[in-house]
Structures are given as structure tokens and as C-alpha cells.
Amino acid sequence: MYREMLDMIRTLHLERDVFLLEQVSDAQLPAIYRNAKGFVYSSWAEGFGMPLLEAMASGIPVVSPHEHCNV
Numbered sequence: 001m002y003r004e005m006l007d008m009i010r011t012l013h014l015e016r017d018v019f020l021l022e023q024v025s026d027a028q029l030p031a032i033y034r035n036a037k038g039f040v041y042s043s044w045a046e047g048f049g050m051p052l053l054e055a056m057a058s059g060i061p062v063v064s065p066h067e068h069c070n071v
Contacts, residue, residue, distance in 0.1 A: 005042075033058035040064070 002020075009018050024032060033039075039055035041064040055062050 029054065030058075033060060036060050038063065 005020065009015060009020075021032070033055055036055070036058075038061040039051070041049075041052055041055070041062065049064075052062055052064055
């Protein structure tokens with residue numbers, strides 16, 4: 001679905017506002033979270049969700065769909 005995300009970002013003219021990050025070092029993470037306006041997490045590969053916890057601990061809004069959520 002990576003291609004679809006890129007297409008949507010372009011369609012909505014969000015190229016300057018949305019960053020799709022792949023490999024980020026531990027040293028870079030604090031600055032990235034500190035300067036973020038929000039965190040959208042759509043990974044199916046992450047088992048425990050450490051990026052979610054790190055983002056929440058940094059105090060930024062988090063959006064993460066979960067197919068098993070019954071809320």
C-alpha cells in the first residue's frame with residue numbers, strides 16, 4: 001500500500017508536510033519526535049508498538065488503526 005500512500009499525499013498536496021520514514025537511528029528519534037506535529041503509525045510489522053509509545057511519551061498526537069480494537 002506504499003504506492004497508494006504516496007499517491008494520496010501527492011493528490012492532497014502534502015509533500016511538504018508528510019514524511020514517510022523508514023530506517024531512523026536511535027540518535028535521530030528524539031529530534032524527530034520533538035519537531036513532529038503528530039505521528040501516524042500504519043505498520044503491520046511492528047509487534048509491540050514501541051514507536052507508538054515513544055511518540056506518546058514525547059507528547060505528540062498519535063493515530064494508529066488497529067483491526068482488533070472493539071471500541
